[in-house]
Amino acid sequence: MSLVADRILPDEIERRLTTEWLGRTLHYYDEVGSTNDVARELARAGAVEGTVVIAEGQTRGRGRLGRSWASPKYRNLYLSALLRPPASDAPVARLGLVAGVAVCDAIRESHPATIKWPNDVLIGTRKVSGVLAEIEPDGAIILGIGVNLNTAAADFPPDLRDKAGSLLVAGGVPVDRTLFTVRLLIHLEARYVQERRLGFAPIAEAWCEMSAMIGKTIRVDAPGGQVQGVVLGLADDGALRLRLPSGVEHRVVSGDVSVVGGYD
Numbered sequence: 001m002s003l004v005a006d007r008i009l010p011d012e013i014e015r016r017l018t019t020e021w022l023g024r025t026l027h028y029y030d031e032v033g034s035t036n037d038v039a040r041e042l043a044r045a046g047a048v049e050g051t052v053v054i055a056e057g058q059t060r061g062r063g064r065l066g067r068s069w070a071s072p073k074y075r076n077l078y079l080s081a082l083l084r085p086p087a088s089d090a091p092v093a094r095l096g097l098v099a100g101v102a103v104c105d106a107i108r109e110s111h112p113a114t115i116k117w118p119n120d121v122l123i124g125t126r127k128v129s130g131v132l133a134e135i136e137p138d139g140a141i142i143l144g145i146g147v148n149l150n151t152a153a154a155d156f157p158p159d160l161r162d163k164a165g166s167l168l169v170a171g172g173v174p175v176d177r178t179l180f181t182v183r184l185l186i187h188l189e190a191r192y193v194q195e196r197r198l199g200f201a202p203i204a205e206a207w208c209e210m211s212a213m214i215g216k217t218i219r220v221d222a223p224g225g226q227v228q229g230v231v232l233g234l235a236d237d238g239a240l241r242l243r244l245p246s247g248v249e250h251r252v253v254s255g256d257v258s259v260v261g262g263y264d
């Protein structure tokens with residue numbers, strides 16, 4: 001099956017982009033170790049808020065909890081965005097959730113999608129996107145976003161084939177990667193501005209609407225041990241609120257989650 005476009009086209013992104021500032025400074029690479037690493041170097045050199053790094057492939061792509069992120073060239077989207085929220089309010093966890101909601105917004109324009117805490121995006125039960133939010137000493141935040149667009153099922157590593165998916169696998173039709181990038185940047189700026197102006201509540205509401213976890217019993221493998229409970233929603237800082245079997249409410253700030261018995 002041929003792809004809509006072998007490469008992302010920066011000039012076409014610039015022509016079609018309707019954002020005010022996000023992506024207006026765009027760095028495009030054929031291959032890097034990690035787009036987050038490149039964005040970090042740019043941030044430390046004084047890059048402006050809204051600077052975006054895009055690569056066709058990554059040799060050291062990474063995700064949450066120290067996991068690697070498979071990054072084959074000319075198939076998917078590997079993007080990092082530099083944000084500079086006020087120094088007194090650099091909510092890295094919340095902005096990671098903002099990014100997850102924006103990715104889900106973009107995918108939902110063409111495919112049904114849901115969010116798994118904190119910011120993995122699923123189509124069905126397969127993960128198609130992840131977000132890695134990292135904070136710099138000066139409070140700058142780098143949002144690394146990976147979206148599986150045109151990876152075929154057979155191209156995933158064997159250990160991921162029953163867990164990972166792509167928009168191509170879900171819909172059977174190749175995705176125009178340039179246009180998807182434009183769509184994502186538009187949604188990301190809109191959700192970030194919404195969070196800056198109105199606070200986290202609208203983002204939390206959107207996340208809960210998009211999540212397939214609300215009301216489900218989940219198991220969390222966290223640094224402090226395993227915990228199980230029913231998902232209630234999000235706290236103001238982005239933590240996951242659970243009701244434990246004892247009836248006590250519990251906050252989860254990090255960990256690997258799974259839905260007990262699956263999503264159905």
